Amino acid sequence: xxxxxxxxxxxxxxxxxxxxxxxxxxxxxxxxxxxxxxxxxxxxxxxxxxxxxxxxxxxxxxxxxxxxxxxxxxxxxxxxx
Amino acid sequence: xxxxxxxxxxxxxxxxxxxxxxxxxxxxxxxxxxxxxxxxxxxxxxxxxxxxxxxxxxxxxxxxxxxxxxxxxxxxxxxxxxxxxxxxxxxxxxxxxxxxxxxxxxxxxxxxxxxxxxxxxxxxxxxxxxxxxxxxxxxxxxxxxxxxxxxxxxxxxx
Amino acid sequence: xxxxxxxxxxxxxxxxxxxxxxxxxxxxxxxxxxxxxxxxxxxxxxxxxxxxxxxxxxxxxxxxxxxxxxxxxxxxxxxxxxxxxxxxxxxxxxxxxxxxxxxxxxxxxxxxxxxxxxxxxxxxxxxxxxxxxxxxxxxxxxxxxxxxxxxxxxxxxxxxxxxxxxxxxxxxxxxxxxxxxxxxxxxxxxxxxxxxxxxxxxxxxxxxxxxxxxxxxxxxxxxxxxxxxxxxxxxxxxxxxxxxxxxxxxxxxxxxxxxxxxxxxxxxxxxxxxxxxxxxxxxxxxxxxxxxxxxxxxxxxxxxxxxxxxxxxxxxxxxxxxxxxxxxxxxxxxxxxxxxxxxxxxxxxxxxxxxxxxxxxxxxxxxxxxxxxxxxxxxxxxxxxxxxxxxxxxxxxxxxxxxxxxxxxxxxxxxxxxxxxxxxxxxxxxxxxxxxxxxxxxxxxxxxxxxxxxxxxxxxxxxxxxxxxxxxxxxxxxxxxxxxxxxxxxxxxxxxxxxxxxxxxxxxxxxxxxxxxxxxxxxxxxxxxxxxxxxxxxxxxxxxxxxxxxxxxxxxxxxxxxxxxxxxxxxxxxxxxxxxxxxxxxxxxxxxxxxxxxxxxxxxxxxxxxxxxxxxxxxxxxxxxxxxxxxxxxxxxxxxxxxxxxxxxxxxxxxxxxxxxxxxxxxxxxxxxxxxxxxxxxxxxxxxxxxxxxxxxxxxxxxxxxxxxxxxxxxxxxxxxxxxxxxxxxxxxxxxxxxxxxxxxxxxxxxxxx
Numbered sequence: 001x002x003x004x005x006x007x008x009x010x011x012x013x014x015x016x017x018x019x020x021x022x023x024x025x026x027x028x029x030x031x032x033x034x035x036x037x038x039x040x041x042x043x044x045x046x047x048x049x050x051x052x053x054x055x056x057x058x059x060x061x062x063x064x065x066x067x068x069x070x071x072x073x074x075x076x077x078x079x080x081x
Numbered sequence: 082x083x084x085x086x087x088x089x090x091x092x093x094x095x096x097x098x099x100x101x102x103x104x105x106x107x108x109x110x111x112x113x114x115x116x117x118x119x120x121x122x123x124x125x126x127x128x129x130x131x132x133x134x135x136x137x138x139x140x141x142x143x144x145x146x147x148x149x150x151x152x153x154x155x156x157x158x159x160x161x162x163x164x165x166x167x168x169x170x171x172x173x174x175x176x177x178x179x180x181x182x183x184x185x186x187x188x189x190x191x192x193x194x195x196x197x198x199x200x201x202x203x204x205x206x207x208x209x210x211x212x213x214x215x216x217x218x219x220x221x222x223x224x225x226x227x228x229x230x231x232x233x234x235x236x237x238x239x
Numbered sequence: 240x241x242x243x244x245x246x247x248x249x250x251x252x253x254x255x256x257x258x259x260x261x262x263x264x265x266x267x268x269x270x271x272x273x274x275x276x277x278x279x280x281x282x283x284x285x286x287x288x289x290x291x292x293x294x295x296x297x298x299x300x301x302x303x304x305x306x307x308x309x310x311x312x313x314x315x316x317x318x319x320x321x322x323x324x325x326x327x328x329x330x331x332x333x334x335x336x337x338x339x340x341x342x343x344x345x346x347x348x349x350x351x352x353x354x355x356x357x358x359x360x361x362x363x364x365x366x367x368x369x370x371x372x373x374x375x376x377x378x379x380x381x382x383x384x385x386x387x388x389x390x391x392x393x394x395x396x397x398x399x400x401x402x403x404x405x406x407x408x409x410x411x412x413x414x415x416x417x418x419x420x421x422x423x424x425x426x427x428x429x430x431x432x433x434x435x436x437x438x439x440x441x442x443x444x445x446x447x448x449x450x451x452x453x454x455x456x457x458x459x460x461x462x463x464x465x466x467x468x469x470x471x472x473x474x475x476x477x478x479x480x481x482x483x484x485x486x487x488x489x490x491x492x493x494x495x496x497x498x499x500x501x502x503x504x505x506x507x508x509x510x511x512x513x514x515x516x517x518x519x520x521x522x523x524x525x526x527x528x529x530x531x532x533x534x535x536x537x538x539x540x541x542x543x544x545x546x547x548x549x550x551x552x553x554x555x556x557x558x559x560x561x562x563x564x565x566x567x568x569x570x571x572x573x574x575x576x577x578x579x580x581x582x583x584x585x586x587x588x589x590x591x592x593x594x595x596x597x598x599x600x601x602x603x604x605x606x607x608x609x610x611x612x613x614x615x616x617x618x619x620x621x622x623x624x625x626x627x628x629x630x631x632x633x634x635x636x637x638x639x640x641x642x643x644x645x646x647x648x649x650x651x652x653x654x655x656x657x658x659x660x661x662x663x664x665x666x667x668x669x670x671x672x673x674x675x676x677x678x679x680x681x682x683x684x685x686x687x688x689x690x691x692x693x694x695x696x697x698x699x700x701x702x703x704x705x706x707x708x709x710x711x712x713x714x715x716x717x718x719x720x721x722x723x724x725x726x727x728x729x730x731x732x733x734x735x736x737x738x739x740x741x742x743x744x745x746x747x748x749x750x751x752x753x754x755x756x757x758x759x760x761x762x763x764x765x766x767x768x769x770x771x772x773x774x775x776x777x778x779x780x781x782x783x784x785x786x787x788x789x790x791x792x793x794x795x796x797x798x799x800x801x802x803x804x805x806x807x808x809x810x811x812x813x814x815x816x817x818x819x820x821x822x823x824x825x826x827x828x829x830x831x832x833x834x835x836x837x838x839x840x841x842x843x844x845x846x847x848x849x850x851x852x853x854x855x856x857x858x859x860x861x862x863x864x865x866x867x868x869x870x871x872x873x874x875x876x877x878x879x880x881x882x883x884x885x886x887x888x889x890x891x892x893x894x895x896x897x898x899x900x901x902x903x904x905x906x907x908x909x910x911x912x913x914x915x916x917x918x919x920x921x922x923x924x925x926x927x928x929x930x931x932x933x934x935x936x937x938x939x940x941x942x943x944x945x946x947x948x949x950x951x952x953x954x955x956x957x958x959x960x961x962x963x964x965x966x967x968x969x970x971x972x973x974x975x976x977x978x979x980x981x982x983x984x985x986x987x988x989x990x991x992x993x
Contacts (some may be wrong), residue, residue, distance in 0.1 A: 004598020007653045008415045009576055012400040017416065047329075052654035056941065057692060060842045073653035075580070076573055078692050080759025081444070081607030081951060101359060117276040118269020120497070122447040123529040127916035130447055158269035171267040175259045178881035181720035181889060183266035184273055184448045184497025207926040216916060218445050218498050220885055221892030221926040226485060 002066050004030070005073040006038075010049065014038040027051055028062035030072070048077040089150040091116070092160025097155070100147035107131045107142035110157060118158035118187045122216065127237065129215035132156050133190040139195040141214075158187035161194065170194055170232040179228035181219035187214045193229045201237055242772040242838060246938045246945045253731040254944060257881045258738050260724035262495070274451030274467030274494045275526045282453060283312055283354040285515050285525035286361035287508065288368050289535060290343030293377035293601040293909025294390070297370060298340055300351055304367040310360035313519035314368070316351045317341070320514050323483050332570035334481055336604050337510045341522050343372065344392065344569035345601050346910040347534025354523045362625040374552050377601040377909040381541045381566040384410040392569055392599040410599040412571035417579050417652050418560075418592035425558025425590030429549030431630045437619035439958070439976040440902035441541040441566065444608045445893070445921045448497020450533045454512035455522035461488045462516075466509055469499040469717055470756025475748045481510045482517070492747040493717050500893070501607030507536050533914035537606020538903060540565035540574045544619040548728050554633050558590040559583050559651075561619065565612060570603040571821030577612035581955075582620050583651035584690040585661055585847065587644045593652045601909055607758065608689040609890060610951035614897065614958050618976060621687035621959030626972060635686060635963070636669045643688075660873035660937050661688060661847035667933055668849040673869045679859060680898075682866065683968025686851045689955025693948030694759030697841035698754035698766055702730060702773040702807055704781075704832040708819030710734065711768060713746040715754025715760045720889075720950075721882035728878055728943070729767045733774035736818055737799030740901045752837050760948025763878060765840035771943050777834025784828040786818045798946050842941025843948050848872035849983065850956035854964040859986060861980030863899055863965055869931040875939040887953045888930040894957020896922040904975050 004022050013018035015038065024030035030051075035042045048073040051058045058064055066072065084099040091114070100109045105126075107208040110116040110133070122130035124143050134156040135149075161168045170193050173179070180186045189212060196203060196211040203211065208229050209222070217225065259615060265271040292299075302314040307912055317340045324330040334340070341349045351368050355361040376390035383389055386714040389410055397405050400414035425430065452466035468474045471493040479486045496503060512525040527536070545562040561582045565575035575595030582593045593616075628638035644660045650656055668674070668686060701713040712730050716722065723743040731738045755761065778798045785803030786793040795807040802815035825832050853867040870887040900920040904912045913919045938945025960978055966972045971986045 005653050007615075008417050008580065009400060009413065009573070012402075012415065016402065016649065054648075055654045055657040056844065057654070058843050059695060059839050061839050061841070064841075071655055076576060078694065078759065079504075079573060079577065079607050079611055080502075080694055080761070081504065081609040081611045097398065098552060103359070111275075116269075120448065121275065121526075121918050122497075123918065125529065125915055128447055131418065148704070160397065162268055167264070167267065174267050175263045178257070178260070178721065178885060180266055181882070181885050182446075182448070182496060182498045183262075183271060184446075184495075186266050187269045206925075209927075213923045213925040215453070216447055216921060218447055218500075218893070218921065219889045221888035221922075221930050222927055223888050223930045224881075224885065226924065226929070 002070045002072050007073060009076050010044060010074045013040040013044050015040065024066055026062065026066060027060060027064045030066060050075040050077055085148050087148055087151050089153055089155060091155045092157060094175050102148065104147040105143050106145040106150055109147035110142060116157055116159050120184055120187065129192060130185050130188045132191040132215065134191060134195060139192055158191060161190060168194065169235045173228040173232035173235065177224045177228035177231060179220065179224040185215060185217045189225060197233055197236060203233065226237060242697045244768055244842065244941055244943060246940045246942060247257060247710060249734060253738050254876065255458040255880065256728065257879060258722050258724065260621040261727060261743055262723055271495045273448055273497050277453050277465045277494060278524065279453050279455055279522035282522040282524050282578040283519055284358045284361045285352060285354050285523045286365050286511055287349050287511065288351040288365045289531065289533065290339065290344055290348045292372055292374050293346045293379060295343045295372040296375060297339060297343060297736060298373055299371040301369040302351065305353060305364040305966060308360065308367060310356040311353055311364045312521060313354045313515050314351065314364065315514050315518055319518060320481065320510065321396045323481065330480055333477060336570065337506065340651050341775060342820065345603050347531065347603060348388060349511065349535065352475050352511050352515055354519045378410065379600050379602055379905045379909050381564050381598050381600060382543045384598050385564060385596065392601055396599065411596050412567065412599055413575065413597040414594065415576040415579055416594045419670060420590030422558040422560045422590045422592045426549050428551065428557040430552040431627060432547065432549040433623045433626045433630065434547040435623060435974055437544045437622060439615045440619060441538050441602065442608065442897050442901045443533055443538040443919065444500035444502035446498025446500060446502060449527045449529055450503065450536060451526040452509050452512050453522055453524045454509065454516045456513055456517035462513060464489065464491045464509065465494055466491060467494045467496045469496065469503045469719065469758055471717065471748055472715065472753050473645055473756050474509060477506050478510050478513055482513050490747060490749045496717055496719055500609045501611060501758060502537050504756050505537055510782045512856065513713045527701045529916065530914040533909050533919060535603050537604055538613065539608040540567060540605050540615065542578065542615040544616065546619045547687045548627055550627055550631060552640055554631055554641045556588060557588065559588050561593040563595045563616060564598050565594065565595065566605065567606050568602050568603060569599060570604055571597050571599065574605055574612045578616040580652035581613040581690055582616040585644055585688045586642045587648040588651060590669050593651065609893065609954045613689065613691055613955045614894060617687065617689050617955045618958035618962060622962050622974065625963045636665060639688060640665045659845060659847060659877060660935060663935050663937060664871045664873060666845050667871045667935060668851055670849065671869060671871065671933065673867060673931065676853065677866060678853060679861065681968055682853060682855045683964045684851065684853050685960045685963025685967055686849060687956040687959035687963060689848045689952055691846050691952040691955055693764065693843035695762040695765050695843045696755035696761055697753055698769040698840050699754055699837045700769040700773045701751060702768060702770065702777050702834040704777060704822050706825065707824055708740065708822040710741045712741055712743040713751055714743060714766045715746055715751045716766045717757045719757050719762065720744055720885060721879065722762045722766065725763045725878040725882060726766050726770050729770045730774055733771050734778065734818060735799065759899045760950040761843060764942065764946050764948045767878065767946055768840045769836040769838055770944060772836035772838060776836065776856055777832060780834065781818065781821050781834050784821050784825065784832065787828050788816060788824060789813055843846050844939045844941060846873060846947055846952040846954055848952045850960040850987050852960045852964050854961065854968055856965055856968045856983060861983035863978065865895060865928055867928060869933065870953055871933040871935065872949065872952055873935040873937050873947060874949045875942065876936055876945040877934050878946060880934060883934055883949050884932045886949050887932040888949065890953025891930050891957050892922050892927060894954045895927065895961060898958045898961035898976055898978060900977050900979055
């Protein structure tokens with residue numbers, strides 16, 4: 001079980017900023033469950049989204065494991081210069 | 082459309098080249114002679130990336146017409162090293178990491194060479210003002226100034 | 240890939256030293272080849288026709304006279320770039336920006352292009368293209384664009400991120416909100432409040448090398464392109480998508496790059512060059528004139544930011560709020576959102592709210608500029624923080640130390656921080672000798688903090704060991720500032736050989752797997768991680784070869800100091816085998832020895848910096864002189880300290896220019912008035928002092944050597960550091976960037992009247 005925060009434009013796509021609990025062992029499972037619950041997230045997930053796990057920001061690598069009780073924040077894919 | 086025949090000397094070599102009336106010396110060096118060390122950063126004499134020496138005078142090659150090279154002595158970055166022996170300024174820039182992307186470096190080296198030939202012992206302020214016609218966007222100029230100071234010491238025999 | 244990226248402390252032999260870079264001699268002799276330094280046989284000269292109107296319908300383009308001109312081999316318009324974007328709006332916007340489809344959206348928007356036998360003919364051909372425009376109302380100012388009744392850039396944009404969706408279209412493409420707690424409650428708890436509007440004008444990355452490429456579309460459907468870019472793999476993908484080519488059939492070679500800073504992470508002229516070449520049947524060289532670079536590549540957002548921060552008299556911030564408007568040009572993106580995310584990232588706040596509005600304007604498409612969107616938000620917030628400290632009567636550094644984020648802080652953009660460096664940079668600033676330097680008349684000191692995310696991303700490297708034991712390292716991240724030296728140090732370190740025995744090169748898109756761009760401060764971070772992984776794989780192979788040469792089990796072989804060593808009972812008499820010896824025997828022991836790595840580098844870790852600067856302002860002219868400047872930033876581990884210092888100094892210099900002089904000036908006609916280096920004034924050598932740097936090394940737990948990204952963060956604090964210094968020097972708060980002499984004189988006049 002992980003706690004997922006959907007914030008900013010990710011939150012808007014999910015119908016408003018929110019925090020939800022999801023049963024998922026890795027990023028792929030997490031995305032599948034979130035997209036099923038909040039269809040508005042699907043295009044964002046497809047285009048690329050950043051995943052912060054316990055404060056460290058990761059790419060959306062499907063196999064990345066989510067530690068039990070991790071705090072997950074989904075952020076829009078970041079641009080750099 | 083008649084091209085102009087220009088006879089000139091570049092880095093000690095006698096060269097004959099054809100150019101159109103509106104071509105600049107920079108165009109001639111880069112497109113006619115394959116000497117791409119001088120860069121076009123702006124085409125209007127504001128950035129100094131095309132700095133060359135014409136008859137001993139530091140100029141922006143983009144502000145000189147190709148035809149004006151007739152009978153003159155041109156020095157470019159390609160002539161700065163002697164064979165595989167780098168000029169002290171070139172070595173100093175490398176040692177001080179005075180370049181990041183390196184595109185402004187040929188212009189700076191030519192301008193710094195001109196400075197040290199006129200003023201072998203410049204203060205930091207004199208270096209900064211002499212190089213104020215060369216834009217660098219990567220380094221903030223700190224390591225460039227240090228490299229010129231160090232090269233000046235080497236060239237004085239220090 | 241089972242690669243363990245966790246930090247493991249070790250004593251370094253190569254990493255941390257300062258050797259001369261491998262591409263250095265080419266660059267000081269003029270031999271290095273940049274985007275415009277390459278030519279293909281039979282190439283044509285390309286040129287682009289651009290709209291002189293800020294907003295106009297394109298009724299008709301008549302190219303017939305241009306096509307008839309002798310020496311012209313192709314003329315193209317949007318009709319020659321069919322829409323293959325299949326509903327991908329981001330890709331469609333790129334296509335439209337490369338060549339206007341029916342409507343010119345800014346002064347400089349490309350409407351047609353030609354390829355001819357020489358530059359003179361190309362220029363003449365442009366003059367013969369007849370475009371019939373119907374001029375439309377335009378808006379270029381970020382605040383005017385959100386005012387009711389503003390001309391609309393697009394008629395069909397309804398702000399997203401608002402529930403319920405607005406019924407009327409506007410220029411606000413998107414609203415995004417971040418934060419936690421209850422700011423209204425927080426404001427009620429405060430003893431001091433600062434509330435102010437801040438504005439920053441649009442700036443450009445200002446790289447000295449204009450965009451340039453040579454594109455060749457071949458008769459068999461393959462294509463080649465030489466181009467200056469921060470990401471040749473990304474350019475390949477985008478061009479392939481837009482032109483309908485298979486990715487593997489388009490070979491993109493990255494030239495040396497003369498500066499990018501984010502501006503070369505997007506295509507501008509490259510699809511146009513390919514389309515010209517396709518039509519002409521010959522290679523086309525297309526170089527952007529400097530004026531076009533300013534008018535039609537990708538400058539930053541202009542911003543208008545309202546900040547409200549308050550604190551108790553003991554110095555605890557109780558609430559912080561920002562409302563940010565960022566211009567994005569004619570196409571929506573995420574610039575305002577990034578501003579909203581970074582605004583308060585440095586602080587530990589119970590109640591915080593930031594709302595970003597992405598604002599459409601008739602200006603060129605906004606692109607990333609080194610830590611995009613963060614410098615402007617930091618300017619507003621760090622200025623307000625300084626004012627608040629002053630109100631309370633607290634030292635600005637101590638005030639920040641008291642409220643700084645630390646491990647366990649819930650960041651204002653969502654995640655809880657792990658170990659971070661803002662505390663250490665603030666402590667180092669407080670204790671730095673710069674703070675003790677004396678200040679004279681008309682002089683002032685300012686400091687500010689900055690934050691940036693850093694990225695990882697898709698990365699490949701190939702490490703090949705030659706018969707003589709020297710190593711070729713092929714990487715896919717474009718080298719913008721000396722990374723080949725750093726990566727060679729990493730390979731040498733891991734293999735246990737000397738730096739001189741490693742040669743790093745940047746491969747092209749056909750000779751290496753996909754690599755993300757060099758942006759997000761990821762070049763050295765990601766490629767060093769892949770290099771370590773590739774080196775460890777090569778070591779694995781060499782241990783097997785040594786085992787075969789000794790005829791012992793591979794479990795009994797270890798790698799130490801560049802040698803294979805036999806451990807375990809009975810092998811004590813075997814002298815170690817050097818890398819050279821193993822390499823020389825390779826043909827007999829199994830063939831060429833190499834290590835490869837394809838991975839997604841991750842865990843780059845966020846980055847903090849604190850800057851201090853002293854300025855002197857001339858009260859008669861309003862001119863500002865920077866007297867002293869110090870950059871303090873955490874690099875995790877400085878692989879090549881000269882190049883880390885260089886990033887710190889370069890970012891600071893760009894920030895100084897942004898703070899004091901640089902801005903896009905638009906006329907009432909919506910046209911850019913200063914598209915050149917004379918009137919778009921970047922810092923020159925005589926404007927700046929020596930820039931002191933202090934590299935902190937708090938290892939990044941997610942990289943084997945502790946490396947963090949460093950390239951971008953240094954541009955985040957300068958706007959505020961300079962603003963705070965100038966405001967202290969003149970005794971008036973400056974809230975409009977750049978603080979050019981006219982603005983400072985106006986502020987001084989206002990002060991005189993009060």
